[in-house]
Amino acid sequence: MTSASHETLTIFAQSWGLLYLALLALGVLLYTFWPNNRARFDRAKNSIMNDETGPWA
């Protein structure tokens, strides 16, 4: 049975792992600052201010 060496894991983490995290960060930032999403976020943050009237039908 071969086990992954420290070397192999490091190479994997520093290439694909880094790419995964970088893409994820980029995706989050794009989602957050995408101009079209502004209206949705504004609505969401104001929507909680009057939610005691009960569930919507």
Add this chain to the structure above:
Amino acid sequence: MTVAGRHDPFGIHGIIVLLTGLGCAFCLIRDYYTPEPGADRLSSYYDEPIKAGILLALIWALIGMFFGDWVAWLLAYPQMTFDADWSSFGRMRPIHTTGVIFGFGGNALIATSFHVMQRTCRTRLADQLTPWFVLVGYNLFCIIAVTGYLMGVTQSKEYAEPEWYADIWLVVVWVAYFALYLRTLARRREPHIYVANWYYLAFILVVAMLHIVNNLALPASLARAKSYSLFSGVQDAMVQWWYGHNAVAFFLTAGFLGMLYYYLPKRAGRPIYSYRMSIVGFWGITFFYVWVGSHHLHYTALPQWVQTLGMTFSVMLLIPSWIAAANALLTLNGAWHKVREDATLRFMMVAAVFYGLSTFEGSFLAIRPVNSLSHYTDWTIAHVHAGTLGWNSMIIFGAIYYLVPQLWKRPHMHSPALVEFHFWSAIAGTFIYVFAMWNSGITQGLMWRAYNQSGTLAYSFLDSVMAMHPYYIARAFGGLLFLIGTMVGVYNVWRTIQAAPAHLTQTEQPALPGSPQAAPLVGS
């Protein structure tokens, strides 16, 4: 369980489970012939489980803080065990940590999550039975845990002391909780899922993952409490602190940020300062936090690069943490007059300040050379309590003072003056506690590393213990103030519930878990 384990603490736990199961069966049978709830229930929120959860949280707060203060006095006056096995430090300290973190914090998280998920989704909880199953099941877990410690049942993993059978039961309860949350979200009428729900979901999902991996163990026998972990040596330590620090991250931070992002804007009457900041902060916190556990193992057999990884991520974590704290305080900008007048909002404001303070301190302590001074000293205790007393408890009390009049349909709390008293005694208690432990921690750290001219240690360990005595008394006194504040708070909540309702629209059900509930009769 009762029969098979009759020669072991396992049997006593069997009896507790049997009694809980019988109690639930009784409630189920009693309510079996009550009519089906009508379709009109869908036009109102289901608040009964929230009320029960708040009361359970307060009961656990009293238990957990009482034992916490007892062990604090015990450190100053060791004779306070009164020569009993069950009252030794090693058994009572986990009662304190489990009582406050899981009993008080956990019930508050479950209750507020039921509240937030219904309000932000504009829909009723997905069903009538599961919320009760989650609450009763979760509290059964806490009771099994705490009674186990008294009998010496522990797997010796910090914050994960309960043995294998309690752990398996918690997985069942937790999966039901997660499913309930997702089903309620699926019924939402509001198109966007408000950010507080993201934090609560991260809390539920990641805690499930951590709990399962850290508790992988083989029971010595199916009729005994004892089990052995599947991990050993430094791997075991790494798994334990990956769990331990993420319990802080996802139990005591992510879930509580969910609370902050809902109750603070609501109480201040102002929407959150920046919704975008809350999203960036969410992903930052979830992705940085899972890496930082190894900072608990500086200067150990753990490979140096793993320690450095934990340290680096701990420092980076300061950014999303301060995004959340800043977002909360900027929301209050323009509402400072409300903070001055309203003790409930002040609880939440102070929580945000302590969140900012203790995350800064956490990043600082995770740096390896700083850790060489602070580790194993009371500085860590100061840090933890700045977080739990200053941040977690304050935001819970803020949320409770917001929720109790609303849920029980009262115009306000029974006594606003007592809320003020609670606030100031909690603040004073926290400051005395934290300053005492900062002083004693740094003194300890310096004494342990002091050398004399001949190159040997200047102080014996006992010298450092003697030097701690006055700080331990101060700490226990600070804890006492905090406990008194909590007792006053519980009394105030109780009187508020007892008072006549503001609008006698409907007769309120007593808020104890009496109505529909169930827990399967496990292994009796």
